[in-house]
Amino acid sequence: MNILVTGATRGIGAAIVERLAGEAVVLGMGSTDADLSQPSGAATLWKRALSELGSIDVLINNAGVFEANPIDDADWSANWARTMQINLTASAELCRLAVLHWRERGTGGRIINIASRAAHRGDSPDHWHYAASKGGMVAMTKTIARAYAREGIYAFAISPGFTMTGMAEDYLASRGGEKLLADIPLGRVEMAKA
Numbered sequence: 001m002n003i004l005v006t007g008a009t010r011g012i013g014a015a016i017v018e019r020l021a022g023e024a025v026v027l028g029m030g031s032t033d034a035d036l037s038q039p040s041g042a043a044t045l046w047k048r049a050l051s052e053l054g055s056i057d058v059l060i061n062n063a064g065v066f067e068a069n070p071i072d073d074a075d076w077s078a079n080w081a082r083t084m085q086i087n088l089t090a091s092a093e094l095c096r097l098a099v100l101h102w103r104e105r106g107t108g109g110r111i112i113n114i115a116s117r118a119a120h121r122g123d124s125p126d127h128w129h130y131a132a133s134k135g136g137m138v139a140m141t142k143t144i145a146r147a148y149a150r151e152g153i154y155a156f157a158i159s160p161g162f163t164m165t166g167m168a169e170d171y172l173a174s175r176g177g178e179k180l181l182a183d184i185p186l187g188r189v190e191m192a193k194a
Contacts, residue, residue, distance in 0.1 A: 001025065002053040006036070006045065006094065007063030012114060012160065016060060027053055036063055036086045042093035050101075058110040059098045061091040064133075068126040080129040087133035092140055099144070099153055108152020113141045115159040134159070 001024040007013040008028025017028035027049055034045035049056060064087045069079040095111055102109040118127070119134035141157035148155070 001057045002055055003027070003058040003060065004029065004046075004049045004053070004056050005060040005062060006030075006091075007061075007114075013060075013062040016062065024058075025053065030063075036090035037082055039085070039089075042090040043097070045090075046094060046097045055105065056098065056101060056109070057107075058112065059094055060112045060114070061094055061137075062114040063087075063090065064114070066127070066130050069129050070126050071128075083129040083133050084136075087130070088136045088140070091137060095140070095144055095155070099148060102153055103151065108154070111141070111144060111153070111155040113137050113155070113157045115141070115157045117159050117161045119157075119159050 003020060003024050003026045005013055005016050005020075005026060005028045007030065008017045009030035009032075013028060013030075017026050020026045029045055029049060033048060034041045036042060036045070065083055067079065067083065069076055069083070073079060091113060095113070098109055098111055115137045116130070116134040118131040119138045123131040138157045138159065141155045144153070144155035
């Protein structure tokens with residue numbers, strides 16, 4: 001089984017790659033492999049992964065950014081577009097390429113999209129764009145699952161809560177850690193194991 005994991009250089013993506021190593025052929029790719037902020041980034045990443053693996057059985061879309069975007073920022077629209085491109089559009093393009101690949105091969109496949117709790121509950125005033133991108137990812141995944149399950153192509157969205165990665169550490173610190181933890185039923189943040 002060949003698995004492609006995006007956003008695999010740290011945090012959740014690195015933990016996924018480490019966990020799956022030895023159980024499958026896992027190719028973890030990051031921003032040095034392809035720039036997903038560029039419209040051609042997803043196609044470049046897919047082509048490179050196919051050349052290395054020969055075929056892909058599972059796509060795990062984990063790449064994403066979580067950058068503050070205050071409403072009074074002069075670059076608000078550009079910041080919104082960047083987050084949508086990386087978090088949602090690039091993932092959508094990779095899902096499309098995966099579905100086409102599996103149809104061409106006549107095989108099924110699996111898509112696992114890493115969303116966020118923000119997809120279901122929103123986020124801070126500086127992160128509308130992040131919540132919207134992850135909400136879009138959940139809706140996209142449900143649509144893919146409904147459309148292609150009969151072809152053996154299954155899609156899943158996972159919406160983790162706070163996981164202690166570089167991205168989450170900065171956010172927790174900016175929100176007063178303890179107050180934010182009070183809103184988490186477990187009362188703690190899970191650690192990524194990579």
